[in-house]
Amino acid sequence: MEKLIISSSPHVKSTLTTRRIMLDVVISLLPACIAGCIIFGWRALLVLAVCTVSSVLAEAGFNLLAKKKQTVGDFSAVVTGLLLGMNLPVEIAVWQCVIGSVFAIVVVKCLFGGLGCNFANPAITGRVFMLIAFTQTAGIAFPTIVDVTASATPLELIGKENAVLPSLLDMFLGVRGGAIGETCILALLVGGIYLIARGIIKPYIPLVFIATVFLFSWMYLGSLNLALYEILAGGLVIGAFFMATDYVTIPITPVGKLVFAFGCGLVTCLIRFFGNYPEGVSFAILLMNIVSPYIEKWTKVRALGGAAK
Amino acid sequence: MFHFLGKTHIPHEKHTAGMPAVRMPSPAEVLIPLSQHIGAPATALVKAGDAVKVGQKIAEAGGFVSSPIYAPISGTVGKDESVLISAGRKVPAIRIVSDGQMAVAETVTPPDIHDFDSFRRAVQESGLVGLGGAGFPTAVKLDAEKKGLLNTVVINGAECEPYITSDTRTMIDRAEDVKAGVELLMKHLSADRYVIGIEKNKPEAIAKMQETFADNDKFSVAVLPDTYPQGGEKILIYNTTGRVVPKGKLPADVGVLVINVTSLAFLGQYAKTGMPLVEKCVTVDGPAVADPKNVIVPIGTPIIDVLNFVGVEEGKIAKILYGGPMMGVSVYSAKDPVLKTTNALTVFDRKSVKNAETVACIHCGRCVEHCPMGLTPTLFTTFMEKDNKDERAKLLDAENINLCMECGCCSFVCPSKRPLVQNNRLAKAEVREYNARQATLKG
Numbered sequence: 001m002e003k004l005i006i007s008s009s010p011h012v013k014s015t016l017t018t019r020r021i022m023l024d025v026v027i028s029l030l031p032a033c034i035a036g037c038i039i040f041g042w043r044a045l046l047v048l049a050v051c052t053v054s055s056v057l058a059e060a061g062f063n064l065l066a067k068k069k070q071t072v073g074d075f076s077a078v079v080t081g082l083l084l085g086m087n088l089p090v091e092i093a094v095w096q097c098v099i100g101s102v103f104a105i106v107v108v109k110c111l112f113g114g115l116g117c118n119f120a121n122p123a124i125t126g127r128v129f130m131l132i133a134f135t136q137t138a139g140i141a142f143p144t145i146v147d148v149t150a151s152a153t154p155l156e157l158i159g160k161e162n163a164v165l166p167s168l169l170d171m172f173l174g175v176r177g178g179a180i181g182e183t184c185i186l187a188l189l190v191g192g193i194y195l196i197a198r199g200i201i202k203p204y205i206p207l208v209f210i211a212t213v214f215l216f217s218w219m220y221l222g223s224l225n226l227a228l229y230e231i232l233a234g235g236l237v238i239g240a241f242f243m244a245t246d247y248v249t250i251p252i253t254p255v256g257k258l259v260f261a262f263g264c265g266l267v268t269c270l271i272r273f274f275g276n277y278p279e280g281v282s283f284a285i286l287l288m289n290i291v292s293p294y295i296e297k298w299t300k301v302r303a304l305g306g307a308a309k
Numbered sequence: 310m311f312h313f314l315g316k317t318h319i320p321h322e323k324h325t326a327g328m329p330a331v332r333m334p335s336p337a338e339v340l341i342p343l344s345q346h347i348g349a350p351a352t353a354l355v356k357a358g359d360a361v362k363v364g365q366k367i368a369e370a371g372g373f374v375s376s377p378i379y380a381p382i383s384g385t386v387g388k389d390e391s392v393l394i395s396a397g398r399k400v401p402a403i404r405i406v407s408d409g410q411m412a413v414a415e416t417v418t419p420p421d422i423h424d425f426d427s428f429r430r431a432v433q434e435s436g437l438v439g440l441g442g443a444g445f446p447t448a449v450k451l452d453a454e455k456k457g458l459l460n461t462v463v464i465n466g467a468e469c470e471p472y473i474t475s476d477t478r479t480m481i482d483r484a485e486d487v488k489a490g491v492e493l494l495m496k497h498l499s500a501d502r503y504v505i506g507i508e509k510n511k512p513e514a515i516a517k518m519q520e521t522f523a524d525n526d527k528f529s530v531a532v533l534p535d536t537y538p539q540g541g542e543k544i545l546i547y548n549t550t551g552r553v554v555p556k557g558k559l560p561a562d563v564g565v566l567v568i569n570v571t572s573l574a575f576l577g578q579y580a581k582t583g584m585p586l587v588e589k590c591v592t593v594d595g596p597a598v599a600d601p602k603n604v605i606v607p608i609g610t611p612i613i614d615v616l617n618f619v620g621v622e623e624g625k626i627a628k629i630l631y632g633g634p635m636m637g638v639s640v641y642s643a644k645d646p647v648l649k650t651t652n653a654l655t656v657f658d659r660k661s662v663k664n665a666e667t668v669a670c671i672h673c674g675r676c677v678e679h680c681p682m683g684l685t686p687t688l689f690t691t692f693m694e695k696d697n698k699d700e701r702a703k704l705l706d707a708e709n710i711n712l713c714m715e716c717g718c719c720s721f722v723c724p725s726k727r728p729l730v731q732n733n734r735l736a737k738a739e740v741r742e743y744n745a746r747q748a749t750l751k752g
Contacts, residue, residue, distance in 0.1 A: 004626070004627070004628055004629055004639070004640060004641065004642065004643065005627050005628040005639070005657075005662055006628075006639040006641065007628070007639055007662075008639075008728070008730070008731045008734070009630075009634070009635060009636050009637055009638065009715070009717055009730065010634060010635045010636070010717030010720050010721050010730065011628070011630060011634040011635075011637060011639075011655070011657065011662070012319070012320075012471065012634040012635070012721065013664055013665065013720065013721055013723075013726060014721055014722050014723075014724070016722075016724045017665050017724050017725075017726070018668050018669075018671055018724045018725045019668075020724070021671070021673070021724055071668075071669075074668065114669060115668075115669050115671060116669040116670045116671045116672060116725075117669070247671045247672045247673040247674065248671055248672045249672075250672075252672055252673075252674040252677050252685070252687060253674070253677060253685070254674070254677070254678060257674075300685065301677060301680075301683045301684070301685060302683055303556070303682055303683040303684055303708075303709040303712050304314065304543060304544075304547065304553060304681070304682045304683050304712065305543065305553050305554050305555045305556045305558070305682075305712060306556050306683070306709040306712060307556065
């Protein structure tokens with residue numbers, strides 16, 4: 001017999017790994033990506049591919065230059081790239097996709113220390129960066145980043161006179177203006193349910209987020225029908241299921257996650273109803289990302305037998 | 310609303326649950342460390358060349374919190390030795406070379422138990438220490454009775470560690486001993502409520518206990534969820550009685566005495582026969598064990614003898630644990646002895662000891678969600694990265710690091726495979742040091 005191995009307990013570990021979690025998120029995004037390509041055509045595939053490849057290359061390149069351990073194998077850059085691409089309009093220029101992806105990965109994630117150290121969601125911050133940086137770019141194939149395809153987005157139409165909204169069914173299936181991956185609610189739900197079934201995300205985060213938006217919209221707009229449009233339109237469903245559930249940038253405590261989800265819903269409504277932008281999900285999540293550490297501090301778990309805090 | 314604490318799903322691996330214990334032939338020699346319990350080491354009563362018999366006292370309790378030790382086999386005492394115990398210290402040990410007789414000492418007679426004091430004395434003399442694994446001298450626990458604190462006895466039959474079934478077999482095969490043990494407590498303690506907590510994955514043991522105590526209305530069986538760690542003392546108390554042991558307090562402070570079911574069965578048997586604690590039922594299982602068994606082993610038997618008896622292939626042994634995989638302690642050498650507190654030997658082969666690589670924390674919160682004590686392991690990791698040791702200790706203490714019982718749930722569930730419990734252990738040691746330093750400064 002050789003020398004015995006000495007190690008500290010526990011001597012068994014669960015089979016779940018970080019890599020597996022990221023892979024599950026990638027899998028869960030695929031239905032919406034496929035739906036986006038069907039709805040918006042082949043160029044959607046190009047945008048998704050460019051964002052994903054640039055994200056992975058950006059991370060690999062940063063690690064090489066910074067002489068850090070190569071981390072692209074954890075699939076988190078794939079998740080960021082896919083999510084960013086899904087949040088972009090189909091006509092966006094390829095060079096803008098590349099810049100957005102590099103910004104999301106290098107500035108938002110790598111410069112803060114890599115996976116787990118970033119305080120804001122890279123895909124969302126990348127999207128917001130592009131929204132601000134490229135809105136004024138004249139002569140490009142799209143007027144604003146949220147205003148895509150031939151028509152205006154439903155969120156812009158709500159409240160306008162004589163506007164013809166798409167039917168609720170079209171909204172649900174995604175046959176309407178919007179970003180590549182955000183319009184097909186059905187596909188997003190399929191992915192979301194997959195993540196819940198795999199135990200990767202907690203169902204209460206998207207539920208609370210969406211319910212908050214629904215309730216406030218109903219109260220503000222005074223119409224159940226319009227409130228339904230509010231939750232189906234824009235990036236709410238993709239944001240609630242795939243971005244407000246990003247472990248790294250939301251509170252670690254169960255109650256904190258609830259507060260975070262509610263806050264996201266509230267800020268989304270404030271921006272939608274009182275702000276300059278028709279869409280508020282990205283800004284809401286980004287804002288809540290920033291206050292996450294404080295939410296975490298205020299919602300500490302009470303230890304069994306520990307003093308009340 | 311009451312909900313059970315402890316919710317980590319860990320594969321049970323209870324392959325031996327249906328196997329009554331078999332007795333292994335007595336070993337050629339045994340090595341008995343004088344420190345097999347929490348507290349002062351015992352002091353040897355025998356010297357090299359002495360002849361000893363089974364059940365003869367070979368070491369006396371070395372202090373108030375200590376326990377005597379008895380010869381598990383008959384034979385001759387070898388020259389003085391020491392053995393490296395899992396706490397990392399070398400402790401003196403007594404070797405006995407068997408004469409093959411297993412002759413029982415004349416001193417082994419049923420103890421005289423007629424009141425609480427004589428009961429406590431008998432428990433102390435029996436050499437009993439917490440057989441669940443902690444090894445706290447049982448007699449010392451009974452002192453809570455003197456202070457009039459106790460009203461409830463919680464019996465630990467949870468056996469939440471994977472693989473281990475020795476307590477399960479105690480409940481099934483030695484129900485009468487358990488009953489005798491409970492009756493002893495009922496006679497000499499003022500507690501009027503007795504509850505045994507058993508995980509629901511042991512239906513046979515639950516049925517047997519319900520049947521055995523059917524006519525005893527002070528006794529009840531609490532069926533616990535089959536999620537780890539039901540057997541953790543504070544978790545067990547909460548899940549069976551709803552009481553919370555405050556930080557820094559003992560179960561007795563909330564009126565509870567916790568005793569392991571096998572400890573209780575031993576007491577019942579000891580009162581009848583007077584044979585002190587000289588053997589243990591040990592579950593031998595694990596990925597390297599083809600044919601797992603429950604084995605009755607004389608204390609001090611070299612582990613390798615037990616593994617040979619079970620037929621474990623020596624070439625496959627890569628890691629051996631005292632206890633189960635969640636809280637078990639690595640064994641230094643296969644020649645090390647079985648101890649009073651050994652309820653299992655878990656054996657891993659090379660393939661099964663491999664762990665996935667440790668990567669960055671992704672803040673998923675699984676450790677927070679799964680900590681049965683409501684702690685935040687990631688905070689402790691952050692604190693341990695601070696440079697100032699005193700600041701570290703203060704922060705750790707404020708976040709209740711000392712409530713960590715090292716059950717291993719956080720490390721088990723961590724998808725990034727971070728050494729969370731290991732960090733907590735280090736942190737606890739630092740807080741202990743800090744408090745000691747503060748005490749010296751004040752004193």
